Amino acid sequence: MPEPVASSHPITIDPTMSNAVTNAPAAPPPVEKVRVKVDGREIEVPKTMPDWQGKMQPTTMLQACKIAGVEVPHYCYHHKLPVAGNCRMCLVEFSTPMMDPATRKPVLNEDGSPKMARSVLPYEPQTPRGAIACATPISPGMEIHAASPATKQMREAVLESLLINHPLDCPICDQAGECKLQEYSVQHGQAASRFVEPKVHKPKAVDLGPRIMLDDERCILCTRCVRFTRDVAGDDALGIVNRGSYNTIASAPGRSFDNNYTLNTVDLCPVGALTSKDFRFKMRVWFLKETPSVCTSCATGCSVTVGSREGIVHRYEPRENDAVNGPWMCDSGRLNYRWIHRPDRLGKVLLRGAESDWTSAIAELAALLGSAPKGSVAFVASSRQTTEELWLVSRIARKLGALTDTVAREGEPDRLLVSADKNPNSQGARLTGVSFTEAGVTIPEIARGIDEGRIRTLVVLGEDVTKAGISSETLARVGNLVVSDILPNATTAAAHVLLPGCAHVEKRGTFINGKGRIQRFGKAIEPRGDARAEWEWLQELAVALGAVEPSRSIEGLFNRMASDVPALAGVEWARLGDLGVTVPV
Amino acid sequence: MTKVVDRSPLTFYERTYLPAILEGIKVTARHFARTVQGQNTAKDLSGGYYPETPWKVSEGYRGAPYLVRDQEGATKCVSCQLCEFVCPPKAIKITPPGPDGQAADRANAEKMPREFEINMLRCIFCGLCQEVCPEEAIFLRNDYSLTGLSREEMVYNKEKLLGLGGVHAGVQKWKHKAEEARAQETFPVKV
Ligand code: SF4
Ligand code: SF4
Ligand code: SF4
Ligand code: SF4
Ligand code: FES
Numbered sequence: 214m215p216e217p218v219a220s221s222h223p224i225t226i227d228p229t230m231s232n233a234v235t236n237a238p239a240a241p242p243p244v245e246k247v248r249v250k251v252d253g254r255e256i257e258v259p260k261t262m263p264d265w266q267g268k269m270q271p272t273t274m275l276q277a278c279k280i281a282g283v284e285v286p287h288y289c290y291h292h293k294l295p296v297a298g299n300c301r302m303c304l305v306e307f308s309t310p311m312m313d314p315a316t317r318k319p320v321l322n323e324d325g326s327p328k329m330a331r332s333v334l335p336y337e338p339q340t341p342r343g344a345i346a347c348a349t350p351i352s353p354g355m356e357i358h359a360a361s362p363a364t365k366q367m368r369e370a371v372l373e374s375l376l377i378n379h380p381l382d383c384p385i386c387d388q389a390g391e392c393k394l395q396e397y398s399v400q401h402g403q404a405a406s407r408f409v410e411p412k413v414h415k416p417k418a419v420d421l422g423p424r425i426m427l428d429d430e431r432c433i434l435c436t437r438c439v440r441f442t443r444d445v446a447g448d449d450a451l452g453i454v455n456r457g458s459y460n461t462i463a464s465a466p467g468r469s470f471d472n473n474y475t476l477n478t479v480d481l482c483p484v485g486a487l488t489s490k491d492f493r494f495k496m497r498v499w500f501l502k503e504t505p506s507v508c509t510s511c512a513t514g515c516s517v518t519v520g521s522r523e524g525i526v527h528r529y530e531p532r533e534n535d536a537v538n539g540p541w542m543c544d545s546g547r548l549n550y551r552w553i554h555r556p557d558r559l560g561k562v563l564l565r566g567a568e569s570d571w572t573s574a575i576a577e578l579a580a581l582l583g584s585a586p587k588g589s590v591a592f593v594a595s596s597r598q599t600t601e602e603l604w605l606v607s608r609i610a611r612k613l614g615a616l617t618d619t620v621a622r623e624g625e626p627d628r629l630l631v632s633a634d635k636n637p638n639s640q641g642a643r644l645t646g647v648s649f650t651e652a653g654v655t656i657p658e659i660a661r662g663i664d665e666g667r668i669r670t671l672v673v674l675g676e677d678v679t680k681a682g683i684s685s686e687t688l689a690r691v692g693n694l695v696v697s698d699i700l701p702n703a704t705t706a707a708a709h710v711l712l713p714g715c716a717h718v719e720k721r722g723t724f725i726n727g728k729g730r731i732q733r734f735g736k737a738i739e740p741r742g743d744a745r746a747e748w749e750w751l752q753e754l755a756v757a758l759g760a761v762e763p764s765r766s767i768e769g770l771f772n773r774m775a776s777d778v779p780a781l782a783g784v785e786w787a788r789l790g791d792l793g794v795t796v797p798v
Numbered sequence: 799m800t801k802v803v804d805r806s807p808l809t810f811y812e813r814t815y816l817p818a819i820l821e822g823i824k825v826t827a828r829h830f831a832r833t834v835q836g837q838n839t840a841k842d843l844s845g846g847y848y849p850e851t852p853w854k855v856s857e858g859y860r861g862a863p864y865l866v867r868d869q870e871g872a873t874k875c876v877s878c879q880l881c882e883f884v885c886p887p888k889a890i891k892i893t894p895p896g897p898d899g900q901a902a903d904r905a906n907a908e909k910m911p912r913e914f915e916i917n918m919l920r921c922i923f924c925g926l927c928q929e930v931c932p933e934e935a936i937f938l939r940n941d942y943s944l945t946g947l948s949r950e951e952m953v954y955n956k957e958k959l960l961g962l963g964g965v966h967a968g969v970q971k972w973k974h975k976a977e978e979a980r981a982q983e984t985f986p987v988k989v
Contacts, residue, residue, distance in 0.1 A: 380975070383932070412978070413982065
């Protein structure tokens with residue numbers, strides 16, 4: 214897929230969230246406050262607030278309502294997109310303090326309170342005139358009537374108009390269950406439509422790009438998709454063609470909507486107009502269990518939500534994290550989950566080809582490593598392993614005087630999110646001391662050690678070393694090859710001890726991204742077969758070798774690791790939260 | 799319309815439970831007397847004794863839920879999975895078609911289930927699936943006595959459910975949508 218054109222507005226990363234060892238934002242500079250009323254309640258809001266690019270702009274009515282805890286329904290507004298103000302869903306009635314035109318002084322009621330003037334149509338003063346909350350700045354003393362009868366009527370009218378040509382495809386629409394049109398229709402709409410004429414029919418199941426399906430009938434023309442691809446992804450691929458009720462979203466003639474960020478428009482689209490081809494008709498969203506997790510496809514480590522049901526992962530969605538990915542993620546990372554359910558997943562503990570169990574395998578490993586002469590063991594771990602697992606490897610290796618390294622994985626970066634480092638946890642490997650700043654520099658030394666007969670035992674975790682500098686011939690010289698992996702490869706085929714491993718959605722742990730953000734991820738599904746989380750058996754082994762004290766849980770293990778690794782000093786599992794903590798790297 | 803239900807506390811006599819027990823004995827005694835005289839309600843209604851002569855139920859009786867086809871023989875279910883969600887004992891299991899599943903029988907309904915299973919051992923004939931279905935695709939039919947020799951046999955699959963459900967003619971909204979769209983062939987988009 215072509216790389217998106219350089220964007221003039223790359224993703225805005227909240228500067229207050231990136232550098233400290235904490236996720237408490239630094240004290241913001243003092244901002245002038247304005248007092249406004251929302252539904253009769255007086256609140257104080259900052260005069261300016263960050264816009265979609267983080268630039269300070271006058272606070273809007275919608276932002277003020279949000280601070281007051283009042284939700285204003287909206288379609289076209291999105292806090293990380295330029296304001297368009299075209300859907301009119303956010304219309305609210307408001308009033309401002311009355312001014313005496315002669316003296317320019319506020320007019321006061323008898324009790325001394327300022328007299329308020331409701332906004333009305335100039336030519337029809339008995340009819341309230343709403344304003345779009347998403348684009349109207351507040352002014353001092355303003356009152357926003359977010360629940361007044363006039364506001365309610367405006368919402369009903371907008372929804373009725375949006376539904377005029379809407380197909381009401383809900384039973385076959387993938388958006389049903391997370392559709393803003395459904396939600397607002399129930400909350401703010403009216404039960405019946407007065408429209409009896411035939412609806413305008415538009416193209417359905419339009420192939421917009423390799424990953425996107427478009428249903429024009431369902432589109433409410435909010436232009437979120439257009440603005441995202443133009444202003445964030447930097448690929449001006451979409452637009453609206455035709456006029457009036459024939460308005461239709463389309464890609465530029467002869468162009469496919471195929472940049473590496475297209476699936477974000479599926480999340481952005483408030484209705485089911487843009488849907489993911491990958492997720493199409495796979496599962497209704499209300500069945501999906503949502504587990505906070507991290508994307509493992511590169512060192513950016515976008516925060517994601519894993520949607521799974523009954524042990525099957527159905528989709529990844531970006532989870533908003535201003536210190537990492539904002540609300541977006543790339544398509545290639547989002548779709549990189551299918552391997553979890555590959556039928557050839559390793560699921561059995563094998564001791565020299567014979568089926569075995571974890572207890573005997575760990576006992577044998579402990580005996581093997583415990584009696585190995587110093588320097589005769591080497592570890593090749595993976596930067597796809599969790600930080601806790603890498604730390605356990607480094608502790609065992611330190612005990613045995615073993616060489617350790619990880620395998621580097623490089624690729625093409627882009628301007629937005631994708632990093633050149635394709636490992637999710639290279640920093641974890643560095644900070645725990647499993648690899649040097651440059652991953653993979655020790656591997657030739659390990660290979661030489663094996664060839665010269667110094668290294669008799671090689672432990673490989675989650676990598677195919679035959680593709681990383683240790684040839685099959687060298688591997689055949691290893692006396693004891695211990696391999697833990699998820700999918701079969703040339704190294705697992707040669708293993709003397711084979712331990713089935715877990716995908717990250719099957720266990721808990723943390724990754725440290727390229728910028729030093731430690732993020733934890735949860736367990737979405739159960740491991741396959743006999744597979745066990747690597748940290749569990751690594752810890753058993755490390756305890757048997759006397760390399761660490763046992764911790765009963767991943768929380769305890771993390772905290773023990775944090776007190777041992779200088780770079781993680783002061784970090785605790787409980788403080789990681791869902792968004793993580795940044796450590797200096 | 800509100801109906802006020804009288805919930806006055808039980809009297810002392812009622813709290814002894816005797817009246818309820820006596821009422822029960824009266825019913826048993828009545829049936830006993832009728833049977834001794836050679837009369838039987840089931841026999842009166844169906845002309846014989848269950849199970850040799852199955853009980854006749856009236857049209858509209860709400861027994862086992864089955865899938866139905868429309869008047870053109872097309873599967874009505876679009877795999878929206880609302881019935882699966884609402885089913886209290888979780889008797890329904892639907893396998894959605896996925897991105898590359900078979901196309902729906904009705905052109906623009908876009909999808910239908912790959913597999914649809916009802917575990918009749920779990921089903922309590924509550925009718926919520928019929929009530930929730932936006933496609934009028936599942937109905938409680940007249941069967942009330944389902945038997946089988948194994949648990950697996952009691953899990954009815956899509957084919958079996960469609961076979962038992964038969965035809966239920968309806969409004970055919972997808973067909974009408976397609977016709978309406980075809981009538982607007984002047985739609986200006988040509989991209
Ligand atoms: S977009 Fe929303 S309202 Fe429209 S068919 Fe889909 S789920 Fe229903
Ligand atoms: S396709 Fe979706 S996001 Fe794009 S304009 Fe239509 S409703 Fe908005
Ligand atoms: S009748 Fe009730 S229990 Fe039976 S399948 Fe339908 S919803 Fe489930
Ligand atoms: S039977 Fe009805 S409710 Fe159940 S999946 Fe099919 S269409 Fe939906
Ligand atoms: S949110 Fe669309 S006009 Fe304000």
